[in-house]
Amino acid sequence: MKHSFWKLLHYEIDRFSKIYGAMALLTLVVQWVSTVWMAKGLVDRIEEEFRLSPFAYADRFGKVSFVDFGSNLFFMAPVALCAAAMLLYVFLIWYRDWFGKNSFIYRLLMLPASRMNIYWAKLGTILIFVFGLIAFQLVTLPLHLFTFNSIVPVEIRSPVTIAQILMRNDLFQLLTPLRVSEFFFLYVLGTAIVIILFTFILFERSYRLRGLIAGGLYLLGTTALLSVPSWLNDTWVPNFFYNNEIIIMECMAGLLIVSVSLWVSSYLIRYKISV
Structure with missing residues (x-):
C-alpha cells in the first residue's frame, strides 16, 4: 500500500x-x-x-x-x-x-x-x-x-x-x-483549504449536479463554522474573548472541519465514485 x-x-x-x-x-x-x-x-x-x-x-x-x-x-x-x-x-x-x-481515473480507481x-x-x-x-x-x-x-x-x-x-x-x-508560529498557522490553514476543496470536488464527481449543490453548501457551511468565533466576539458578546482564545476556537473549528472533510472524502472516494 x-x-x-x-x-x-x-x-x-x-x-x-x-x-x-x-x-x-x-x-x-x-x-x-x-x-x-x-x-x-x-x-x-x-x-x-x-x-x-x-x-x-x-x-x-x-x-x-x-x-x-x-x-x-x-x-x-x-x-x-x-x-x-x-x-x-x-x-x-x-x-x-x-x-x-x-x-485515466478509472485505471487509478481499479488499482489493487x-x-x-x-x-x-x-x-x-x-x-x-x-x-x-x-x-x-x-x-x-x-x-x-x-x-x-x-x-x-x-x-x-x-x-x-x-x-x-x-x-x-x-x-x-x-x-x-518570518515567525515560525505564523508560518505554521498559515500553511496549516492553506492545507485545510485544499482538503476542503478536494471534498467539494469529490462531492461533484460522485453526484454530478446534486454533488455540485451539496459541495457548494459544504463550502458555505465550513466558512460559516470558521466565522463563528469572530462573530461571537464581534456581535453576540462583544470583546468578551481574548485574541488567543479566539485563535484557539478557530483552530478547534478548523481541526473539526479537516477531520470531517477527510472522513467524507474517504467515504466518497471508496464507496460513491464508481468505475
Missing part, C-alpha cells in the same frame, strides 16, 4: 513537472529582467534626466533600496501568477483524470490498493509544489539583490537583507512569514 502511494506521488509530480519547471523558469527570468530594467532605468535617469552625480542625487532625493523596486508589479506578477496557477491545479489535478484521454492513496498522492503533490515554489523564490532573491547592487552605485542605495525584503513586501509577508 505504501509502495502504491509513492508510485502515485511520483507519477503526479512527473506529469506536471514540465509545466512546473516552466513556471519556475518564467519567474526567474521575469524577475531578473525586471530587476535589471529597473536598476538601469534609475541609473540612466540620474545621468540623463537629473544630470546629477550619485552623491548629489542621494543628497537631494535620498537613497533607494531593492525593497522599493522589488515591490513593483513586474517583479511580483510572476509570484501572483504561480499562486493562481497552484490554486487552479487543485482542481485540475482531479478533473484531468476524468476528462483526459481514456478517462486503497483508493485513499490517490487522494494522499494528489494532496502531497500540491504541498510539494507549493513549498517548492516558495523555496525557489527564497533561493533566487539573493541573485536579484546581487544584480540590483551590481548596477546601482553604492552611493545611492541603502543596504538591505533578504529578511528585510520579506518583511517589507506585502505579498512576501503573506507567503513567507
